[in-house]
Amino acid sequence: AREFGSSLVLRAGWMGAVPVVLAKDSGGRADWYALAPGRAPKNLTHALAAPPGPLAALSAATGVHVVLGAGFYTQGYQDAATLALPVEALADIVTAQVEEGAWG
Numbered sequence: 001a002r003e004f005g006s007s008l009v010l011r012a013g014w015m016g017a018v019p020v021v022l023a024k025d026s027g028g029r030a031d032w033y034a035l036a037p038g039r040a041p042k043n044l045t046h047a048l049a050a051p052p053g054p055l056a057a058l059s060a061a062t063g064v065h066v067v068l069g070a071g072f073y074t075q076g077y078q079d080a081a082t083l084a085l086p087v088e089a090l091a092d093i094v095t096a097q098v099e100e101g102a103w104g
Contacts (some may be wrong), residue, residue, distance in 0.1 A: 020044070022065075 029045045033041040
């Protein structure tokens with residue numbers, strides 16, 4: 001990750017070579033944008049609600065950015081091993097991500 005002014009730029013494995021930037025729009029809201037060459041920036045998080053007050057306050061007080069949720073994408077984005085899991089196993093994974101943190 002690199003900081004450029006008030007923006008944070010990083011590369012996300014799931015985005016391939018396309019850099020992702022955290023930037024504020026003219027209204028002051030910060031969102032993540034994909035910066036694909038030859039294309040207008042694509043807002044990746046515009047449909048998400050603004051963070052709840054207590055979470056935003058905690059983030060501001062600690063300097064920790066909350067950027068990960070727990071759960072799974074739709075079927076078209078899953079590998080065969082994940083698709084073969086029973087619902088109970090998926091629920092256990094999501095519960096562990098919330099209670100213990102993602103990936104341990």
